[in-house]
């Protein structure tokens with residue numbers, strides 16, 4: 324089997340994990356999420372601007388009045404790191420480590 328994984332996806336997940344570890348992103352999903360078109364502001368995971376032609380996910384920061392913005396794939400990888408979406412690997416990361 325030579326199933327080739329999407330490198331960009333792994334990189335995004337690594338970045339999301341790193342941001343959570345540094346405390347820049349929450350490790351749980353806030354209740355409020357908005358989806359819309361990009362506002363040109365940087366993505367919280369990859370740091371690139373979200374163009375008006377791209378889907379932007381905006382998530383309220385539970386610890387402040389601010390919010391985080393994500394590209395759709397970046398948001399997905401962050402959700403995986405939060406444990407909301409099951410990882411596509413066969414070994415899910417368990418909390419407490």
Ligand SMILES: [Zn+2]
Nearest residue numbers: 366369394397
């Ligand atoms: Zn992004």
